[in-house]
Amino acid sequence: MEARTQVVDTAGLKTREPFDTLFPIKAETLAAISQDMETNGFDPVFPIVVWEEEGIVVDGHTRFTAARELGLDTVPVVVKSFENEDDAILYSFHIQRNRRNMSDEDILKCLALLDNMQDDGEEGEKTPKTTRKAVNEERAKELGISAAKVDKARKVLEHGSEEIRESVQSGEKSINKAYNEMQESRRESGEIQGKATDGLGAAAKYTQTLGRFLKELTRIKENGWEDVSMEKALADIESIRDLIES
Template sequence: MEEKYRIDPELNAVLPNLSEEDYSSLEKSLLTDGYKGAPIMVWGDVIVDGHNRYEICNKHHIPYEVKQIDFESKEEAVRWMVRQQIGRRNLTPIQRIEIAEKYRPFYTEKAKENMSSGGKKYSPKEGLQNSSTLSNENKIDVRAKLAEVANVSTDTYSKGKKILESGNEELIEQTLKGEKSINKAYNELKASQKKEFDKKIEGISSSDLKSELQDLKENKRKEVAKKVRESREKYGIESPEYDEAKAEQLNVEIQINELENASCNSDGIERVKQIQKRYRDYLDVFQEDVNWLLSMEFYKNDEEITSSIHSELRNCMERFKGVDSLITRMTIDDLGCIVINK
């Protein structure tokens, strides 16, 4: 069959990619049973659903069925394609979010167009006035629109997006399979990130802590402030891009606060370590001296008092060991206080 339809790269990006195993299985089924099921959907000469079946049928000259569908714009075509994928089978919330994210570029572009309408440039001083000239129907909340497509709340959508972008493959897979809810996975992600940050702080020296703190204050703080300003000027203060930039700015300030506390506490930790080392060194020397004294005999006014002295020395040594146990378990908590670990 002569090929007469094409695959639009931009629309193709919206469609799910089949794994090699699934593609091979589909190819085997078409070769064995022929073309069955729903027709290949096309918009003019562009395929909007069934691109894998179309590719395989053309490759092996297998007859196939085609059905035309009309759209007013590419945006409408993408919306239809996304909803087709979401409604095709039972999906977990995060799977619906993953599919809906493919529609983000179209909403983002539309939001940009609306922000620039009216011929006025958004400025820090006039931003609120300019944004108010846009009618409510022209404003686009990208996050809200995508959450609507995925049939989840905006809060759930934001959490799901952060999970998908986290790089934690195990957590992503567990959430995609429905083994963990988005809320549970998100809380685990935040706890994991906090643990990694704490471990990072614990593993570096006081001078490195101060160096990183300086970098956060002098570079990262300026970087996120610029991002906040640019997102405000480009998208407006009611946009999700501005919200995300502000959230990143808040996160930097939290890190600065934690590092400042850690930097102060690291001095206390170093002091505790010095005390612990000095006491251990002293105890080793004292133990040697006590052992030597325990090997000697003692007399007072020609009366042997060895047993009494040895007993006192042993009691003294045990008390020093008790203090050593206490000092060994000392550390500094987040508030800069000395705590004794169990």
């Protein structure tokens, strides 16, 4: 994909879903960018990225919104060519993911989007069957989280009630909390077997997990961080968060 930088009329640019809703504009971020832009102008070091074939903003929606609200006639853009919408969405997703710490609501939305893109595919295209574990591991790398968290998020999407899903999408609940509540509800309804972890079981799990962390920290202290993979570090962080939330 070749890119070209140029200055274009602000009025000539378009926005539409899913690009403008992939990562919603935060009011405080928009206010800060608008204030800086009003004082210093649009910084050309951070141009808007536009899909050449469609004239659609792919990245830079907050800057574009600020420019329009301030009445700027022109803005700097990087024009990129994409083969199709999925190609453009993946580009937008990776750019956004690399510049922010993804919240649980971001993770849930992006997981659903990536899964839908894979399910749709090209017409007539045959994709090899993959295991759920393999897909979770692939998504974990794309999202920068652990495979265990991907699995919980996927189960919330698949089995959670609309209320449960909305509680994560609104930021009211974490994926872990929503998952635990959903599993408890499914156990009570008889949809799945097993018992909820009682106080004694939770204490045992807590002690066991802390013991594993202490063992890992001792090993790192002796051998250094060099052999610790990103996936292992993310999995440990997610486990710690699960303990705290539980």
